[in-house]
Amino acid sequence: MFAISNLLISIAKVLDILLTILYWLILIRALISWVNPDPYNPIVQFLYKTTEPILYPIRKILPLGLRFGIDISPIIAFLAIMFLKSFLVRTLLDLAIRLR
Numbered sequence: 001m002f003a004i005s006n007l008l009i010s011i012a013k014v015l016d017i018l019l020t021i022l023y024w025l026i027l028i029r030a031l032i033s034w035v036n037p038d039p040y041n042p043i044v045q046f047l048y049k050t051t052e053p054i055l056y057p058i059r060k061i062l063p064l065g066l067r068f069g070i071d072i073s074p075i076i077a078f079l080a081i082m083f084l085k086s087f088l089v090r091t092l093l094d095l096a097i098r099l100r
Helices: 002-032 042-061 073-099
Strands: none
Touching: 002 042, 002 073, 042 073
């Protein structure tokens, strides 16, 4: 059972790192949106390509009453990332500890 436990710990750590990277990418994209970024800049294109698959469905789900001219989809994405980090990652770690 220790092999499954180690596997779950590894999955939890990788998931935690990926969620942290995604958090920072969304934060950087939100900060860059305050200035007028060059859309042909490779860094800006990378940010848009990596974060748009997460932010677009959130924008699509939001009702029209919550669109005040400010894009709140990054805030909702932050909350979802925090939930996944505190629930899913910790659950995987707790499960791995119980399997030992």
